[in-house]
Amino acid sequence: MIRIRRIYDPPEPGADGVRVLVDRLWPRGLAKEAAAVDEWPRAVTPSTELRKWFHGGGSAVEFRRRYEAELAEPSAVAELDRLRSLAAVGPLTLLTSVKDPASSHAAVLAELLGG
Numbered sequence: 001m002i003r004i005r006r007i008y009d010p011p012e013p014g015a016d017g018v019r020v021l022v023d024r025l026w027p028r029g030l031a032k033e034a035a036a037v038d039e040w041p042r043a044v045t046p047s048t049e050l051r052k053w054f055h056g057g058g059s060a061v062e063f064r065r066r067y068e069a070e071l072a073e074p075s076a077v078a079e080l081d082r083l084r085s086l087a088a089v090g091p092l093t094l095l096t097s098v099k100d101p102a103s104s105h106a107a108v109l110a111e112l113l114g115g
Contacts, residue, residue: 002113003016004093004096004106004107005094006095006101007097016036017092018038018091020040020086020092021035021037021096022096022106022109023095023097024048024051044083046063064108067108071109080113087113092113094109
């Protein structure tokens with residue numbers, strides 16, 4: 001099972017399983033201990049260039065296309081395979097700081113992981 005949650009929400013130890021931060025930057029105002037992040041694989045996070053392009057007015061459809069292209073890079077593919085392996089043995093929670101995780105890069109990532 002793959003879940004998507006905001007990193008600012010309190011951890012749910014019985015349901016979260018492995019907690020994976022999928023943002024390139026550490027969330028503002030959040031202590032690492034409070035976040036309870038198990039993994040932070042930057043190879044599967046949107047690049048700085050892509051993030052800046054999107055926040056500068058890029059379209060969601062084009063963002064998705066470009067993000068999927070980034071995820072096809074060898075380092076990202078290896079990390080995706082590792083995350084799939086983790087999800088196969090227990091819950092995997094993708095964490096992001098965006099206000100609407102269901103409409104974010106985390107949702108694209110969850111879909112590609114099979115969630």
